[in-house]
Amino acid sequence: MASEAECHPLGMFACELCALTAPYSYVGQKPPNTQSVVLLEESYVMKDPFTSDKDRFLILGSRCSICSRLVCMGPECSLFYSKRFCLPCVQKNISAFPQEIQQDVEKRKVPSKKPSSQLGSRT
């Protein structure tokens, strides 16, 4: 299968702050199979696993522009404000960010909801 080869995983992306891991198939700013979208940071990208459309991609994460830790896109781990910042670095330098970001970071400290139970299923 052609698409199989194209999205063959290059390696495992692992967030340095949370447990998230996922196979990535591209690192860079121009995801494969699409000409119209460019990324504003060097990102770890996989094919979007939730659709059969093969040119759909999913950005997993990138490096913090201060400490260069590899962090995921999750709101508990990092934010993007013209660059990628891991949340610990944001907190350390919170005053450097505009008020909107400060308020947003404040909100994120509230513990995230527990995973909701799934639909019933046949096993």
Add this chain to the structure above:
Amino acid sequence: MPPPRTREGRDHRDYRRAPTGEEAWEKWDWNCPETRRLLEDSFFRDEDYIRQGSEDCQKFWAFFERLQRFQSAKTSRKEEKDAGCPKHGTSALADLPHTYDPRYRINLSIIGPDARGSRGPGRRLPPERVSEFRQALLHYLDFGQKQAFGRLAKLQRERAALPIAQYGNRILQTLKEHQVVVVAGDTGCGKSTQVPQYLLAAGFSHVACTQPRRIACISLAKRVGFESLSQYGSQVGYQIRFESTRSAATKIVFLTVGLLLRQIQREPSLPQYQVLIVDEVHERHLHNDFLLGILRRLLPRRPDLKVILMSATINISLFSSYFGSAPVVQVPGRLFPITVVYQPQEAEPTTSKSEKLDPRPFLRVLESIDAKYPPEERGDLLVFLSGMAEISAVLEAAQTYASHTQRWVVLPLHSALSVADQDKVFDVAPPGVRKCILSTNIAETSVTIDGIRFVVDSGKVKEMSYDPQAKLQRLQEFWISQASAEQRKGRAGRTGPGVCFRLYAESDYDAFAPYPVPEIRRVALDALVLQMKSMSVGDPRTFPFIEPPPPASLETAILYLRDQGALDSSEALTPIGSLLAQLPVDVVIGKMLILGSMFRLAEPVLTIAAALSVQSPFTRSAQSSPDCATARRPLESDQGDPFTLFNVFNAWVQVKSERSRDSRKWCRRRGIEEHRLYEMANLRRQFKELLEDHGLLAEARAAGPGDSHSRLQQRRERRALYQLKRQHEQGGGRGRKVLRLREEQDGCSSDEDRAGALRAGDSVDIQDVKFKLRHNLEQLQAAASAAQDLSREQMALLKLVLGRGLYPQLAIPDAFNSGRKDSDQIFHTRAKQGAVLHPTCVFAGSPEVLHAREQEVEGCDGNRGDKDRMSSRHQLLAFVSLLETNKPYLVNCVRVPALQAQRPEEEEDEEAAPVSPREVAALSRELLQLMASKVPYSLRRLTGLEAQNLYVGPQTVTAAPSLPGLFGSATLTPHPTKGGYAVTDFLTYNCLTSDADLYSDCLRTFWTCPRCGLHAPLTPVERISHENTCAPDPQDAPPGAEEATPEPLQKASALQRPYHCEACQKDFLFTPTEVLRHRKLHV
């Protein structure tokens, strides 16, 4: 793309013109289709991320409208405020934008039309608007990324939270050190979905995971594919009887146990797998037990093969010790505390002695829940009942109660329900209302419903049990085992603390068997033995089963297979036997298929065999609906149920080919579960391929349309169908719905409403699409219309094939049936007396077609009923199965002429060698002559006492027949049990104890000689000797049969037989009475 929805009252003239220049600046309207089209033309081209007309495109506009509303609300409140950020030392922070704008938070950008040059259609649009559009698009893409990432993260959180997550490494480590590992954990610990993924992550790439049920293969492959993020790659696949998603890239395949066994049959060392996961071993299915035996023998020869047995925490030591004390990794379940309440049923004095279940104890539980728990506290009720009759009894009462209180939605759940109805148990009840699910033990292990807080356990289960002596399956009610009781209880504690009401005493529980009886001890083993023989695993009697089957069951199965010609006298597989072993069906159905293809009746027999191998397509609810019954009537055949099914399938195929979208409705009108018809079509195709593979059927030439235009047309249609299928798959499954408070249960009408509601906005019938992709509808239609043109001869031959295939599953109508009510008709089979017709049987409503109608035989005494009636049209019932519930029922019956059904004419077929067409034609002709022959005979069941005294037995040496030429060249061997001489397997000469009483009652009837007019009560023998003297034309002596038509018909000699007296050392020619009289002389 459909035009965007417009608000009412808009001036429609606006749409006509594209806004241009200044004018557009003032009267800008995002909803104008022309505007949207221009934007789409520039941004949503074929090479872009979003394509014009796609679902994504529609989603974007919906998002766009929301965003517009949101932004206009915000700008009205917002005051311009430049919060100047202090300069910072870190370089990364130094050049942060000073003025906040949400667009700085988006990490991607789109290359728009202006960046690609200003020649695009977009140049007609004002740049401000284009930029506004671009911002919205960016937000949309960002939103999509966040959403997908959120799903990914949630998935991983949920996986990590599963109880088994802590044990992944330990399982892998143990597997490294041992060949077999037992993973024990209760439902909900995640073993079925996670263990395959741990193997995948650890780098294993040839993993098979067996499941007892097909549906589990599909749902697990989907789930694991989804979780392992290769949902649309092909690392995870499934393989079931008719479907496979397996490809070269597949690393894990979920497959049924039966399919794995077939793979072993082809390649006994299973070289294609590295790791084998056998799931649900505790369920002790027949095939699973057999597979374990195979594996135990295989493992020493495949030291590199790893096996993981997965089980609920039931009897784990049994599996561990069977594989040389294999290590066990036990995973605790995730259960909340459950309170057990014992509510033994006291004797209800007012209950009548009827067999109907008393619903009151169940209602009391509903009442007590209503009394004790406020409706705001959610939590549904799951009731375990033994069977469908019990479910309907409680359903009726509970619904009456529910309509009073408005606090319950009552839903049945059992395997005979349609898939759509089964799925309703996953829907949610409206606020303040609880679901009450009345289920068989299907909800014990195979269906998991979340949100259950209360469980009612009746303590009963209906299970098949098998009586090898009578070769009879019985559906009987039993107490459940302790293990089952614990499973049922556990269903209450999956989402929170729960309560389990046991409608029996604690002392009852203590008396329960610890584990359920494994299937191998409960069912007929014919198919298993056949499979064992074809896999050359040696003598089934010495096979190392984890728990051996009852020896009597094995012996019965072996004997049966020998009777059927599948095994020879040394119990080796015959050619026909190995063919039967290839067919995944009952031996009788397999025989039917083979015979059918030999007699050029493959097409109709394929349909009938497939129809008899799936569950009945007739829905239960339709039985009570007169509309359904009326609509179904034209399809009913008075020849028998197989022909009714044959008509149903053919008519359905016609509907499909004429107006396929209506087929669902067509089925609903007639109370037919369409899903079963799809199954029949699939099975039919599989049978056809098997017969072709074995050279029994010439492969159909690809009769494609001749000209290139129609070929192109056909290709285009197929492509469109594939497109539909893909779209459906992307759309995902059916979402959860909110149940209506009062669900109508009855019949066709509500089905229709529901199906309408179910697929509102989705007019694609995905089953229909799949059907068309899988089958050549033209071929099916040709077969269906050919079925209408079957000649009388072909029809007769077809019945013969069915009858012969089903032989010896025959039942004889009771002699006094014609005087009985329709519902009281009884029948006798070889092993079971007093069987009745299953209520679904076509003859149940019209038994008169079974009575010997023909009374034209002269001299017949009209007052005697069918008993001893002379007729050439006696009929027997050939049946597919005998099922005992409260009564023994004959299931799937076809009426066959009694005499001809007893004639195993096709001796030469047994070799399954290719027969020349001429021979077949000749044979068919002969058979038809036989069918047409009108030999008057009487039909009578032998009573037990008669049967005991029927044969002389092997002790008595009887005279060998001295009638040269009567039996042709057949060699005569003494019969081992009956005595006398076996001529063929249906004719034993001189074996009957010629007791005078027996004959006078059995065979002496008034008879008028057609030639001389003699009218006298004569036995057949006496009659024949009279006929011989009266008209010397001995050419067609009536052919004989087994017990039903007693054998003396063949005996040309008198009742006397040679007798040697030991006392006086003389030889006499005595009748049995004379023998006794003579013996008295010596006393």
